[in-house]
Amino acid sequence: MQTIPDPPISIQSLTLSYGRAPVLDGLTLQVPAGSITALLGGNGAGKSTTLAALLGFERADGGTIAVCGIDPGSDPDAARRQMAYLPENVALYDHLSAIENADYLLALSGERHDRAAIAGALAAAGLQDQAWDRRLGGFSKGMRQKVAIAVALLRAVPVLLLDEPTSGLDPRATADFNALLLAVRARGTAVLMVTHDLLSAADVADRIAFLERGRVAHEVAADGPDRFDVRALHARFQIGGERRAA
Numbered sequence: 001m002q003t004i005p006d007p008p009i010s011i012q013s014l015t016l017s018y019g020r021a022p023v024l025d026g027l028t029l030q031v032p033a034g035s036i037t038a039l040l041g042g043n044g045a046g047k048s049t050t051l052a053a054l055l056g057f058e059r060a061d062g063g064t065i066a067v068c069g070i071d072p073g074s075d076p077d078a079a080r081r082q083m084a085y086l087p088e089n090v091a092l093y094d095h096l097s098a099i100e101n102a103d104y105l106l107a108l109s110g111e112r113h114d115r116a117a118i119a120g121a122l123a124a125a126g127l128q129d130q131a132w133d134r135r136l137g138g139f140s141k142g143m144r145q146k147v148a149i150a151v152a153l154l155r156a157v158p159v160l161l162l163d164e165p166t167s168g169l170d171p172r173a174t175a176d177f178n179a180l181l182l183a184v185r186a187r188g189t190a191v192l193m194v195t196h197d198l199l200s201a202a203d204v205a206d207r208i209a210f211l212e213r214g215r216v217a218h219e220v221a222a223d224g225p226d227r228f229d230v231r232a233l234h235a236r237f238q239i240g241g242e243r244r245a246a
């Protein structure tokens with residue numbers, strides 16, 4: 001992996017408004033290399049907007065935001081080359097096989113990998129070999145995510161962004177997914193995961209940041225005493241449960 005500024009995700013005092021409504025209001029968040037941060041918060045707290053700002057889809061009004069030292073607001077293409085992004089519903093083509101989908105997604109990122117490399121990544125992502133050449137039409141959400149994660153593994157990017165990756169996954173698929181995330185982390189990737197799944201976050205994240213009204217209201221580290229106190233975390237999480245006016 002290339003030498004990259006650490007932390008690969010660095011957000012300082014970010015403000016962002018839709019019209020006159022402030023959505024991010026002094027957001028500060030760092031995600032170091034080789035770590036997983038879970039971003040939790042009530043509906044409308046600004047989680048998806050944070051991802052949109054990192055991806056360069058939304059421009060901040062103030063503060064600073066950097067992905068591997070690149071401002072995604074000024075140079076979204078360069079920033080996106082440093083990132084893999086898994087949206088809540090991974091957009092893959094039902095009429096293509098797992099291998100063809102991975103090949104296509106990699107081509108979109110300007111990368112070519114041979115079949116053996118793609119198959120290796122699908123295997124590493126936990127997709128059984130019988131599924132590699134099957135059309136995706138019948139794939140479960142968990143299987144689709146494995147294809148998307150395989151692409152992220154092949155791209156070997158320093159930053160992985162995830163939006164609600166475990167929503168709709170059963171407990172076993174969630175555990176498989178979390179194991180995969182730990183493998184991605186072990187490669188030195190900075191992982192930012194937006195989620196409502198506190199249990200999964202407590203299971204896999206190094207840090208959990210609770211977003212309220214566009215800023216981080218609480219941040220707990222995995223090695224702190226709150227790590228396993230999911231009840232206490234849940235009580236905190238409830239604080240941010242208020243939906244903002246759209």
Ligand SMILES: Nc1ncnc2c1ncn2[C@@H]1O[C@H](COP(=O)(O)OP(=O)(O)OP(=O)(O)O)[C@@H](O)[C@H]1O
Pocket residue numbers: 018023041042043044045046047048049050244245246
């Ligand atoms: N494109 C947009 N134009 C105007 N307002 C928007 C837009 N996108 C989001 N908002 C508003 O910004 C606020 C934050 O939205 P955001 O989607 O970032 O919240 P969230 O924390 O991801 O919520 P959820 O948990 O419901 O997905 C909400 O009040 C939302 O209605």
